[in-house]
Amino acid sequence: MNENLGLIWDRCLQFMRDNLNAAEDNTDLKKLENSFDLLFDKVQPISLVNNNLTLLVPSDFYKEYIEDNYLSLLSAALKKNIGKGVKLWYSVMENKPSGKEKPITMNVKGISTQQPKIQEARPVLRETDNINPFVVPGIKKVNIDSNLKADQSFDNFIEGESNKFASTVARSIAKRPGSTAFNPLFVYGGYGVGKTHLAQAIGLEVKASYPDKVVLYQSSEKFIQDFVKAAKSQNKTDFQHYYQMIDVLIIDDIQFLSGKAATQDSFFHIFDYLHQNGKQIILTSDKAPADILDTQERIISRFKWGLSAEIKSPNFETRRKIIVDKLSRDGIELTDDMLDYLASEVKTNGVRELIGVVNAVIAYSTVYKSDFSLDLLKDTINKLATTQKKTINIPYIQEIVCDYFGIQREQLLSKTRKREIALPRQLAMYFAKEYTNATFTKIGEEMGGKDHSTVMYACDTIRDVSKIDKELKKYIKDLKEKIAQ
Structure with a gap:
């Protein structure tokens, strides 16, 4: 020294x-x-x-x-x-x-992320054998299935006001992965607004421009499953080494790591290794980093190192563009009044649902051998509205709440009093009382065998605290929209 x-x-x-x-x-x-x-x-x-x-x-x-x-x-x-x-x-x-x-x-978190030129360490370090079952010895690069879908390219991504910022940043990253200030890129937004499509588009563009780079798209569910298997077989080190080989790592729905401490630890080390070595990390979530519960603060901090970009629900102009693109690829042309009607009436929150409605319109036309007309469109939309009307019951509310907070139904119904579970449970009880005719006793039974007094207390607490707590007020607003949509 x-x-x-x-x-x-x-x-x-x-x-x-x-x-x-x-x-x-x-x-x-x-x-x-x-x-x-x-x-x-x-x-x-x-x-x-x-x-x-x-x-x-x-x-x-x-x-x-x-x-x-x-x-x-x-x-x-x-x-x-x-x-x-x-x-x-x-x-x-x-x-x-x-x-x-x-x-x-x-x-160190919060300090510059540029890698310094580090001299060879002079102290003698303990050598370890990094045996990785995924890599053939002597081969520097290994063929890994990127899990990318060819149709989710930038060419097929419809840009509008709701996603323009995220799209512009994504294209910039695709040109210079790991070399921009946008690392990680954290894309968040509601269900079906195009987060996965945009993330995959980056991966496809990188593969086309940099054939030697290893790109991997992975759902958080698959990431968790792989970690659990590795832990059971005592191969956690190999698991980490496998992910450390990736040049562009895309993890979809990262909010589902919530509450999984051991998986978070492994992800933390993978993240830091990739980031420090100039590899690109792309994450998607249905929540902004600050809204993800039961996740280590050091991980949330790292989510904020690069750039967070929100994709909002498509507005009228973007919906119209999506409809035109979808129909043109199917060889179908509509008049301007028909396109305007579809774009104005089909006010779905996500691109995915919008495409579903357009597919249904095409199917109705094919089955009934009818030419497209404004009357056919109106009739189809009305039928869809009738058949797709949701039944709001307690299981449905539980599903919405669990999805929103990134927790499992088993956790919601458990006896744990941890805040990250107790709050969603109280909200589920509150909405069950608001949206169904179930009694306090019935709600308690559906919520894991809770006493009716527990349900009453939960409802009163949510009503009272929401008057002074802005965060809770936001949760209620968001959940109301999701339950009613």
Whole structure:
């Protein structure tokens, strides 16, 4: 270790030690100092290049513990002794790859994401065999099914005011994956508005422009299933190494990682490795990062590193464009008044439902061998409105609430009192009373055998708290729209 670097680090440690009592109120200072020394005795600075400081830590645990408990204090010490704009990186000893590769490094959350030029680590690191069952030994690149659908390209993506910003950013990323400030790209919006299509379009464009890049689209459900299998077979390391090979990783419906702590831990390490190595990450969700419950704060923080882009429900002009595009691909032409009628009457929240209605119109015309006319369109839309009218019952409300909060029905009906489950459960009880004729007793039975007094308390609580809690008021508004749509 360079002598000057050692002196700088010693001053940083002394500054942190001197300020421990200011950082922690009502805590025994001696215990704090002992804990501090035990932790940082095993942390060693290994390089300071262009204002980039790299610390060698024994394991991921040390890195995470420092981030969670000493980040503010450490940042202040670095700014005082090195200067503003200092960037902190970690080299994790137990993650040292074999061969001549550089140590894995990790950027501190909230600080610049540009990768520094790190010198070879001088301390001897423990070598590990990174055996990956997905990779044939000696092959640098492996053929991985990208899970991309050819029809979900940019050419087939209809751009409008509701998605223009997200679409523009997506096209920029596709040209230079991993090299823009939009990493990760976090696309969010309601059901069926085109989030998956846009994410897949990026993947397809990257594959076309950069054939050597490994692109993978994965639903969060499949990601979770793979992790569980890996954990059961004690292959979690191989699971992480597999995802660390990806150049462009697309995870759909990331909100479903909510409540799954072990999967979140693995995703966190995969995310940091890819991000630090300049790989592109694309995530979709039905909620903005701040609205995702029961997810580690460090993960939510990383969602915000790049850019969050919302896709809203299509407006009239966009709906009209979608209808024209869909019909033209099926060789069908409509008059302007028919197109205007379809676009104005079919006020679905998502593109997917809109396409479904257009498909139904085509089917009615084919079955009844009728030419398209304004009367046929009106008749078809009326029939669809009648047949598709939802029955709002307790199971339906439970489904809507679970989907909105990204939880399982089993969790909703469980006895846990964790806020991330208790609040959705109270909202489900509240809406069950609002939208059905069920008694408090019946609602309690449907909600996992709860007492009628529990249901009454839940309804009263939601009504009272919503008057002063803006977040709860938003939940109620969103859920009302979803239940009634």
